[in-house]
Amino acid sequence: MKLLFLSSSMMSKLTVTAFAVATIGVSSLMPQSATAAGGSGVALEHFTPVRTDRSLQRGAKVFMNYCMGCHTADYHRYSHLARDAGLSNEAVVENLIFTNDADGERTKIGSLMGNNMTKEYGKQAFGAVPPNLALITRSRGVDWVYTYMKSFVLDESRPLGANNTVYPNVGMPHVLADLQGWQKAVYKDDGAGHEVFDRFQPVIAGKLSAAEYDSTITDLVSFLDYLGDPNREARHSLGIKVMLFLLVFLVLAVLLKKEYWKDVPHN
């Protein structure tokens, strides 16, 4: 073979190149780094999504009640949510559909998860159009979305009274303030004359304790993670079956090869 005639220095160059290509390939698949995008520099909390029927049901309830007024998730149908969260179609219609279609009819189980807010209204009311959240955990990462939902702070200088340490000057109000209450951001000097975020200080209590709020956000962000990749579980289990099949097939192929070549003299 030609490769046998390569000098050892060429071989090591080849190895280094292969290693570099592999590293770049793998690192481009890695999740985003642990600091927030948008230059806020705030450290993100690590978040592992939960995927159980109960958590999906609770997360969907928070989403439909508190987010769908402004945001949509209209790559998804309510009927798929019913199937994936272990709910009957009737239960979804009764407990999770709160919108009417443009023609005034109650939204149906087979419909996409949309709302009727126009882009113009969103821009006018909030200074930015509330985006479709169906893929938000894919674009921002679950750590970002989780930390963002816990980082709304009181800020009277903002038009809607709220700011966000992860997404400075965000157009979104603190829609979960009745649950979480209000907190303030406390800043400290970083030694180089810059004010950097230090910690949150609770100011007004909400209906939930800090632990209950965390668990609500866990369900909510897990639901958003589900929207971003609804078939992950099925894909993983199929992937394992495919790998097992290939392994068995490899053994058969090796045995077959031996059988075919057994009478051919070696050298």
Ligand code: HEC
């Ligand atoms: C009153 C309207 C309103 C409601 C209700 C609302 N949002 Fe928003 N949201 C906005 C607006 C406006 C923006 C765009 C902010 C910007 O770009 O400055 C936004 C942005 C976001 C973003 C960041 C998107 C990005 O650009 O990366 C996330 C995540 C988000 N919202 C999640 C939620 C969740 C979860 C809920 C429900 C708990 C919710 N929002 C409820 C108005 C709303």
